[in-house]
Amino acid sequence: MKPTVIMVGADKGGVGKTTTSRALLDHLARKNMPARAFDTENPRGTLKRFYPDITEIIDLNSVADQMKILDTLDSAAVKVTIVDLKAGNLSSSLDTFDRIGVLEAARHGQFDLGLIHVVGPSVASLDEINEISEYIKGINYVIARNFINETNFFEWDEKTFKKYFADLPDAQEIDIPKLNEMAYEQVDLAGVTFSDFVDNKDARGADATFSFVLRGYVRKWVSDLDAEFNHLSLLQNLGRAGSETAAKPKAEPQRAAKK
8 A cells, every 4th residue: 555645734724724634533543544643733732632642743844853754654554644734834834845855756656645725714715725736736635614613604606716726627625514612622621532522432442421412413523524535536545545455365375395
């Protein structure tokens, strides 16, 4: 299975970028696709709080930390890497990856590279698309409209679509659905994954006493979210690769030739 790197980022803050990373890691776990994660909100990352066992906090400006991600793609125990980009650092992170050859290597098939770009509920936030358009050509690009913090969101009309997506014919869109505010707050206070909250498990894996009602809201949200992620070609490719690996018969040991 070819290594896969999925970046999650935004140049605008407060659009639910880390929530999207958490949701993605949850989705991969439910699909039996183990992943590791790098939280670039150095020195204190939110993602690591919810996924302490698989997440490492790094400084993406550090060469040593860049090496932790990229020099280990082939040797890592898992082949899926999630990079939660620091708020406001999407453009600069892509520029760094471009200068050290990451984007070019992905375009040449050394590994699969995807970007989930979380945008806010305004046309102004779409200007980010123009700013990064040169970087994302030839990689899997997903625009995520996150409803988690906002109830209102504009729809892409034809004029808007042509303006922002004309040069990105392969771009895909997903919606991160709205989650009840009280349910979201309780998951956050518990410091557990969305799946563990639904399963009524605390951070240690022990039985918890979370509200049945709030768990129901999260369960429905998780189900709707799975439907969105299932549309993404990058994740579909991961699923197919995992199935092929699991189905591939093991080679029988060779017997020593008789003398």
